[in-house]
Each structure stands twice: as C-alpha cells, then as structure tokens.
Amino acid sequence: MKQITLFFLLLLNQMIFSQSDFNSESYRVNLSDIETNSFKKDSTANALIIYELGNSYVDKNDYRLRTEIKRKIKILNKEGFNKANVSIHLYNKKERKENVKKIVATTYNLINGEVTKTKLQEKDIYREKYDENHTLVKFTLPNIKEGSVITYSYTRISPFMFKYEGWNFQSDIPTLYSEYRTSIPGNWYYNIKLVGGKKLITNTSEIKKNCLEGGRGASADCGNSVYAMKDIPAFIEEDYMTAESNYLARIEYELQTFKGFDGTVNDYTKTWKTVDKEFKTDKDIGKQLRKSINIEDILPVEIINETDLLKKANAVYRYVQENYIWNGDYKIFQDVSIKDLIKNKSGNVSSINILLHNLLKECGIIVKPMLLSTRNNGFATTIFPVISDFNYIIVQATIDDKTYNLDATDPYLSFGDLPFRCLNNYGRLMDFKNGSEWIDIEPARPSNVMYQVKLELDEDEAISGNIISKRTGYHAINHKKSYYQNNQAYLEKLENNYPYIDISDFEVTSDGTTSQDFKESYHIGYNYEDTGDHIYLNPFFVTFFNENPFKLQERTYPIDFGYKDSYYYGFKLHFDDNYTIVESPKDKQITLPNNSGTILFSSQTLGNTISIILNIKFNKAIYEPEYYPYLKEFMSEIVNIQTNSLILLKKK
Known part of the structure; x- marks a missing residue:
C-alpha cells in the first residue's frame, strides 16, 4: 500500500513539474515559455495555448460592448505554424457594424541564447469581406519558428448587445489556462449556458453599483463574473460523433429581456x-x-x-x-x-x-x-x-x-x-x-449484419461455396442505396474488395428499395496460396471493420453510433478425408463494462467440418467518454480476430 501511495505521489509531482515549465498564470512571456519545447500531457500537440483572457463589458460612454482578448501560444513544431494565422470575425447589419482596435502581436524566439522580439506591423493587417454581414480582419505573426512563443491582443467593439460575446475554453490544441470576465448591466438579462460538460475552476459573481448611467439620473448595476478552466485537452474530431458544437467547452449567452432606462421592457426569449x-x-x-x-x-x-x-x-x-x-x-x-x-x-x-x-x-x-x-x-x-x-x-x-x-x-x-x-x-x-x-428519437427497428458462409474443399484442392448475407435497419439502407443506384458498380466494388475470391451467381433477394432488409447471395471460388502440403485459409472473406476507428489518446466527448447494432459471421468448411486440421483459431469472449457490448468468437471441429462463429453486439447507441479506452481495445480485438484468425490444413 505504501509503494502504491509513493508511486501516485511521484506521478503527481511529475505532472505538476511538467506543467510548471510554462507560465500559465499571466500574459507575460517568461524564459521558460520559450525554452520549453515539449508538452508531456499530449505528445501529439503541435501548439499549445499557455494563457488566454477575455474581458467583455459595456462602455459607459458610448454604451457599446467591448471585448478585450489576450492570448499566449507556444508553437511546438512546423505543423503548429498555422496558429500564427489569426482571423477576427466582425458582424455588420445595414449601417451598424462591429469594429476591432488595438491589435498588438509579438513573436518571441530564442536565438543563440538571446531572446528576440518581432512585432506585427500595421501594414500586415488586412480586412476581407466574407459575406454581406461579415468582415474578416486577418494577420499573421512574423518570424515564426519551431519553439516560438506568440502573443496577440485586440479589442472588439460591438453595437449589438443582443449578441453578447460567448467564450470558447476549448479548441483544437490543448489549453493550460483560459479565463473569461464579464460585466453585464442589469438592463440586460441573459440565459447563460455552459456547454461541453467540463468543470470551471473559477466561477464567481459580484454586483458593481451604478456601472452604467442613463438620462435623468437613471443608472444600472452590473453583474461582474469570472469564469476559468485549466488543463483543457485539445478537441479532436473522430468517427462516431455528432456536431462539434455539442461538446466544445464554452459559455454562451441568449438575450432574454431588455429593460430600458425609460421603463420599456422587451422580451426576446419566449415560452413554448x-x-x-x-x-x-x-x-x-x-x-x-x-x-x-x-x-x-x-x-x-x-x-x-x-x-x-x-x-x-x-x-x-x-x-x-x-x-x-x-x-x-x-x-x-x-x-x-x-x-x-x-x-x-x-x-x-x-x-x-x-x-x-x-x-x-x-x-x-x-x-x-x-x-x-x-x-x-x-x-x-x-x-x-x-x-x-x-x-x-x-x-x-x-x-x-x-x-x-x-x-x-x-x-x-x-x-x-x-x-x-x-x-x-x-x-x-x-x-x-x-x-x-x-x-x-429512437430507431424504429434493430440494425444488424449477418453472414453465413458455407464452403467445400474437394479432392481437387479447390475451395468453393456460397455466401448469404442479410442486413437490417441502417445497414440495409446504405446497401440498398449503393445497389439500386448502380448495381453494376456495386458488384464491381464487391469483387474489388475481395480480390482473392471469384464471385458468380450474384443475386439480391430482398423486396425492392423500401424493403426493411437487404439480402444477397453469391457463389465464390477461393484462390488460396499453394504451399505444398499445407493450406492456409483466413475464414473472414468479409470484414466488418477494416481498421480501428478509435486512435486518440483520450476522447472527452461521447461515442455516438446513432443506433444499437450487432454483427454475426458464421463460417463452415467441409473437407474430405485427404485433409486434417492442424491449427484453428482460439476462442475469445470479451465484454464491455456493464455488459454494454460483447464479442463471442468460437471455433469447433467435428469430423470433417470446421465451424467458426463471430458475434459482435453493441448494446448502447451512445457510449459515455469513460467507455472510450474499453471501446478502443474492443475494436482492436475485432480487427485482430478478422485479420489473424487462420486455419491450417494439412494433406495426409
């Protein structure tokens, strides 16, 4: 027990030490920010936000919403150079428009032991019309190298209080510290929504009296809030997810009510x-x-x-x-x-x-x-x-x-x-x-894939037989579209996917485009490699997953398949008395936590017939992020079974 405790203390100290290399407590660039050229918590990161700060408030002189942005980023390698390209989106409607001022950007490098600073020039800031209602202000920080630290700041000015500035705590690169400060006059009442499921390390609010003044002595108090997160992993898209906007850690504002100094009240958010x-x-x-x-x-x-x-x-x-x-x-x-x-x-x-x-x-x-x-x-x-x-x-x-x-x-x-x-x-x-x-919203019926393969190894050493398949639910829809839109291309793709088998007598036996299933059958001849007295045979002519779709070190959002499904593959090979089974695949049984998925793989030889069954079940349509490492291993096992389950037959 003491050894385990010591191990975790050492691990904790190592994690704290690895983070202390960067100055994530302020916008100021330290020598350690420039000298440190790796991020131990995510070795795949190309760049890293060390520190960022947003501050939104209503200016008491012109009643415009001002948002001050400060950001400090470490460029770890060449793939991170794109983080030096900055675009500021500005909104305009008719004569009213947003603007940006006080753009300051600097690149810090360590050259021959000396810290150099290269500042962005005014002439290198560009404006570009994006569409009728949006303009982009763009700039690229100068003198970018591997190991550079960049800082930039600016102030966005907006007349649109209904669009109170939201804040993204998370992006496609890791963030050590992100803070957002807001000051909202009591005239404006917003629904505030925290998205992404990540916890705030700071969440404070206080009232500031008479922060905004109107005519005839009218005034409003402001609610001043501070929100902060730290050690935020990069958000990287992967298969089996819905929109990124569902999971990106951020705070959003929806204007509900505005009360004017003259007593008028406008409701923007309605009831159902x-x-x-x-x-x-x-x-x-x-x-x-x-x-x-x-x-x-x-x-x-x-x-x-x-x-x-x-x-x-x-x-x-x-x-x-x-x-x-x-x-x-x-x-x-x-x-x-x-x-x-x-x-x-x-x-x-x-x-x-x-x-x-x-x-x-x-x-x-x-x-x-x-x-x-x-x-x-x-x-x-x-x-x-x-x-x-x-x-x-x-x-x-x-x-x-x-x-x-x-x-x-x-x-x-x-x-x-x-x-x-x-x-x-x-x-x-x-x-x-x-x-x-x-x-x-739930699927009306199950989605399944089923294959039945029956082959014969005859006295002439030829392997042939039939494959019957049936798909239901969403698996059926995808195949119906492929087949009925171009059945010749469908067959060619089937043949190209399995070049070591010859397909003949192909037939679709389901009932048209709106059938609840898609059934097909065909005859195959298997072209195996002749190795003298031995025959090596991979029983999986069809693979459900060609590769593991899960490759991230960590996934912070759900694995959303959309529907529950299952896969069944049954294989039988009959051989005559001239052959004997030398080696067959080993049985496996794997279960996901809470019985949320299973793999059953079995091999059995009875007389002159070997039978193999692979049954895969996903019992949940949506898996929480904590299932990710288990699903990653689960998928790896499926790919391994389909790739490496060989049958070895020997001539007598």
Whole structure:
C-alpha cells in the first residue's frame, strides 16, 4: 500500500513539474515559455495555448460592448505554424457594424541564447469581406519558428448587445489556462449556458453599483463574473460523433429581456406556449400545415379506397417518396410551398413532409409535425425555445395507438424509419391542442449484419461455396442505396474488395428499395496460396471493420453510433478425408463494462467440418467518454480476430 501511495505521489509531482515549465498564470512571456519545447500531457500537440483572457463589458460612454482578448501560444513544431494565422470575425447589419482596435502581436524566439522580439506591423493587417454581414480582419505573426512563443491582443467593439460575446475554453490544441470576465448591466438579462460538460475552476459573481448611467439620473448595476478552466485537452474530431458544437467547452449567452432606462421592457426569449401559438399561425410552415388538399387530385384511387389505415398510410408515404424529390435544402422556415412542390415535383424538407402530413390528415390519420435539429447541426436547446436551433421537420403519425415517425425525403426508407441524420436524441412535437413537448428519437427497428458462409474443399484442392448475407435497419439502407443506384458498380466494388475470391451467381433477394432488409447471395471460388502440403485459409472473406476507428489518446466527448447494432459471421468448411486440421483459431469472449457490448468468437471441429462463429453486439447507441479506452481495445480485438484468425490444413 505504501509503494502504491509513493508511486501516485511521484506521478503527481511529475505532472505538476511538467506543467510548471510554462507560465500559465499571466500574459507575460517568461524564459521558460520559450525554452520549453515539449508538452508531456499530449505528445501529439503541435501548439499549445499557455494563457488566454477575455474581458467583455459595456462602455459607459458610448454604451457599446467591448471585448478585450489576450492570448499566449507556444508553437511546438512546423505543423503548429498555422496558429500564427489569426482571423477576427466582425458582424455588420445595414449601417451598424462591429469594429476591432488595438491589435498588438509579438513573436518571441530564442536565438543563440538571446531572446528576440518581432512585432506585427500595421501594414500586415488586412480586412476581407466574407459575406454581406461579415468582415474578416486577418494577420499573421512574423518570424515564426519551431519553439516560438506568440502573443496577440485586440479589442472588439460591438453595437449589438443582443449578441453578447460567448467564450470558447476549448479548441483544437490543448489549453493550460483560459479565463473569461464579464460585466453585464442589469438592463440586460441573459440565459447563460455552459456547454461541453467540463468543470470551471473559477466561477464567481459580484454586483458593481451604478456601472452604467442613463438620462435623468437613471443608472444600472452590473453583474461582474469570472469564469476559468485549466488543463483543457485539445478537441479532436473522430468517427462516431455528432456536431462539434455539442461538446466544445464554452459559455454562451441568449438575450432574454431588455429593460430600458425609460421603463420599456422587451422580451426576446419566449415560452413554448407562445412559440406554439406563433408557429400555428406562421406564414410559412403554419400556413402550409393548415392547407386543405383535395386528395382526389393527387392520390390514385386505389390508395383513396384502401380501408386499412396502416396500409393506407404506407401507401400515401410511398407515393410521396416516389413522386417528389428533396432538393437538399434544410431551410425549413423559408420557401415552404406545397403548391410549388406539387407543380415542380421537387422542394425542401418542409414542403415534402408537410405535404405528407396534410395527405395523411385528409385520409383520416392523426398526424403532428415535429421539429428536429440534425446530427451535423447540433443539439437543440431544451431549457428555453430557440427556434433557430431547428433545421428539419418530420411527421409523427398515430395509428391504432402506435406512433410512427415519418420522413418522405429519402426513397430508400421503410415506413417508420428516419434518415440517419435525424438520430440526434430528441425533437419537439408540435401539438397545437395540448401544447408541444420533447420527444426522444429512437430507431424504429434493430440494425444488424449477418453472414453465413458455407464452403467445400474437394479432392481437387479447390475451395468453393456460397455466401448469404442479410442486413437490417441502417445497414440495409446504405446497401440498398449503393445497389439500386448502380448495381453494376456495386458488384464491381464487391469483387474489388475481395480480390482473392471469384464471385458468380450474384443475386439480391430482398423486396425492392423500401424493403426493411437487404439480402444477397453469391457463389465464390477461393484462390488460396499453394504451399505444398499445407493450406492456409483466413475464414473472414468479409470484414466488418477494416481498421480501428478509435486512435486518440483520450476522447472527452461521447461515442455516438446513432443506433444499437450487432454483427454475426458464421463460417463452415467441409473437407474430405485427404485433409486434417492442424491449427484453428482460439476462442475469445470479451465484454464491455456493464455488459454494454460483447464479442463471442468460437471455433469447433467435428469430423470433417470446421465451424467458426463471430458475434459482435453493441448494446448502447451512445457510449459515455469513460467507455472510450474499453471501446478502443474492443475494436482492436475485432480487427485482430478478422485479420489473424487462420486455419491450417494439412494433406495426409
């Protein structure tokens, strides 16, 4: 026990010592900042934010929001040189615009034992129009080398108090210390949101009296706050994640209420009750949802005459899928027109799914619209209504007390399935009678991959047989799209993926583009390497994962697969009496913590047949960050099993 305690004390001292090499307590550059050229906590880092400070306040003279920025960065190697390129985004609307002043930037280098300073020149600062509402102010710090320390500071001035400056504590490089100070007059009331799940080491607030003065002796107190984090790891994107904005450690401000010195009050953040009312009467979506449609002008008579509501709903859904094309537009609150959709046969997501909504409603089916934010768009705010968070709309239909989430934008979806882009945890169901509510978004059915391989090794030393596969859920959707869009290219890709086998008699046996599964079968001939009296055979003609997708040292955000799934691979090889099994793969059983995933791998020889089974299950759609090292090892084992599980047969 004493040895363990001593070990952890030594480790703690080493970590403290490694961090003390940099001066993360101030903006001032120390000799140690310049001399230290490695970061032990993250050996992959190309640059490092040693210290950064933001300070936002309202100037009492011109009532403009000022944000002072200071940042000190260490350049560790050439790949970190891009951190010397700085862009400041400025917003403008009509005659009002943001501005930036007091840009000061310096590069520090250690040359022949002497510290040199190179300052940014005014002539090297550029302005660039980004779009109608944004301008970029750009500069690059001079004389950058490996080991340089750069500092820069500036003040952004804004007339837009509704856009109170947020602050990112985290970026794509590690940060030792990040602090944000704010001073907000009591006239302005903001909803303040801390995103990313990281803890603040400093979170203090105090009231400063009479920080802002108005006419006729009016004044306002200010809430002064300080927020700080330290030792923040780099945020690096990896597979199986939703939008970066969901996890990047930061603080955000949403203006709720403004109270003028003259007593006027403006509410900017509304309740869902108010939003429901406005949404119902909205000139775009609300108006289109209220439109009545003569189904005799649109739907075939056989659909209209169908008496089974579920079959009728399926038929209406299929009709919209097949006859109207989504133009890829996510702007759900603009250019919404059922009339134009019917005329042009193409439209945005709102037009298509509102047409579906209205047709189902006219057919006597209970329907409600649901607002979503897609995976790439980030999570919608649940604390208070932020309508701009939503970029997608679907339809919820209720038939015989069972609900179905529907989206007609994808012709390969089965009834009740949603596109993968919609699997973003929850949506807002707009019920205009009882009030809207949050609804969890979950896949309607399981997603599985199953392979059955049966081969024969005959007396002529030829190996051949059949492969049958079946995919369900989202695995089926992806393969349906690939096959039905270009079946020849699909087959060529299949053959190119496995050059050591010859494929013939390929057949798809599932029922069309909207089938709930995708089934295929084909005959193969296996071209193994002739090694005299021995035959080496890898039983995995198909691999579920070609490489481990998890490569980070540490992952601080969830592993979001979107859905639970499983993989099954069954292999059988029958051989005649001229051969015997010399070596076969060893059995393995691996389980993730809390039984959240399993690998079962077994090999069995009975008589002249060897059977191999690999069964992989992911029992969670979303894994918390603490599962990452286990999932990383889990995936490594899957790749290893598929790559190194050899069968050795010997001729008698």
